Amino acid sequence: MSGFKLYEISEELMTLEDMLYDDTVDQETVQDTLEMINMDFEDKADNYAKIIRTMDASIKALKDEEQRLSGRRKALEERQKWLKDTLEANMRYTGKMKFKTPLFSFSIQKNGGLEPLVITGELEDIPGRYLIQQPPIPDNMKIRKLLEEQPGTSGAARRKPEDPLMDRESIGPFRMQLLMEVAAKAVKIMTTGVWHLSFDEMDIVLEYIRYGIDAYKRKYEEGNDDVSENR
Numbered sequence: 001m002s003g004f005k006l007y008e009i010s011e012e013l014m015t016l017e018d019m020l021y022d023d024t025v026d027q028e029t030v031q032d033t034l035e036m037i038n039m040d041f042e043d044k045a046d047n048y049a050k051i052i053r054t055m056d057a058s059i060k061a062l063k064d065e066e067q068r069l070s071g072r073r074k075a076l077e078e079r080q081k082w083l084k085d086t087l088e089a090n091m092r093y094t095g096k097m098k099f100k101t102p103l104f105s106f107s108i109q110k111n112g113g114l115e116p117l118v119i120t121g122e123l124e125d126i127p128g129r130y131l132i133q134q135p136p137i138p139d140n141m142k143i144r145k146l147l148e149e150q151p152g153t154s155g156a157a158r159r160k161p162e163d164p165l166m167d168r169e170s171i172g173p174f175r176m177q178l179l180m181e182v183a184a185k186a187v188k189i190m191t192t193g194v195w196h197l198s199f200d201e202m203d204i205v206l207e208y209i210r211y212g213i214d215a216y217k218r219k220y221e222e223g224n225d226d227v228s229e230n231r
Contacts, residue, residue, distance in 0.1 A: 012037050013047040020051065021058075085198045089191035 009017065016033050019025045037044060091097060091108060098107040119126075190197045190205060197205065 009047050009050050012039070013051065017051050017054070020055070082198065086191070089197075089199070089202075093187055093191055 016030070016037065019030050019033055039047075087106075088108060091106065096106075100106070123131075190202050
């Protein structure tokens with residue numbers, strides 16, 4: 001029965017109203033009740049309109065409640081995801097990828113725990129929207145063959161540009177240990193404490209770090225060029 005009483009209606013129509021609000025009453029029973037109501041058409045129309053207006057108010061209240069519950073559900077889902085990401089990040093940081101407690105079993109599964117997907121058809125039969133576009137990559141076999149046909153160029157093609165910043169062999173074990181500790185601290189800051197960044201947010205942070213390193217490197221190289229020219 002409706003909790004709203006916008007209008008006074010006859011006793012006969014109150015029974016009808018109760019049936020309309022009760023979703024366990026089938027449509028045929030409601031129709032039989034309508035036919036049994038004995039009153040003038042105008043009076044019946046007025047009472048129908050009163051019930052319709054009352055139902056309008058009920059529907060609006062239900063929609064408002066649905067929106068409130070939907071917002072609460074989404075907020076709870078976001079908090080749940082954040083907690084899961086935090087747990088996974090801490091498992092990765094501590095190296096405990098799989099373990100059990102008296103209550104639960106914990107493990108980080110490859111591919112999010114989804115079943116492996118095997119595609120047996122032809123690639124051409126798959127619509128483009130289901131394909132990942134990738135940049136072209138060098139065909140090493142064809143390049144090697146081309147270099148063999150052009151003596152004197154193979155060494156230049158294979159030789160990497162000299163870059164002391166990327167020469168990791170020059171970094172001693174103690175220095176490398178220091179770099180690993182710096183990286184571990186960065187991961188700990190992002191995954192624990194007050195931050196608790198999600199994986200997407202950590203990717204963004206790493207992109208900004210790389211951007212800052214590249215900018216600093218360009219500035220460093222430009223400074224060296226200026227020094228060389230002054231000499």
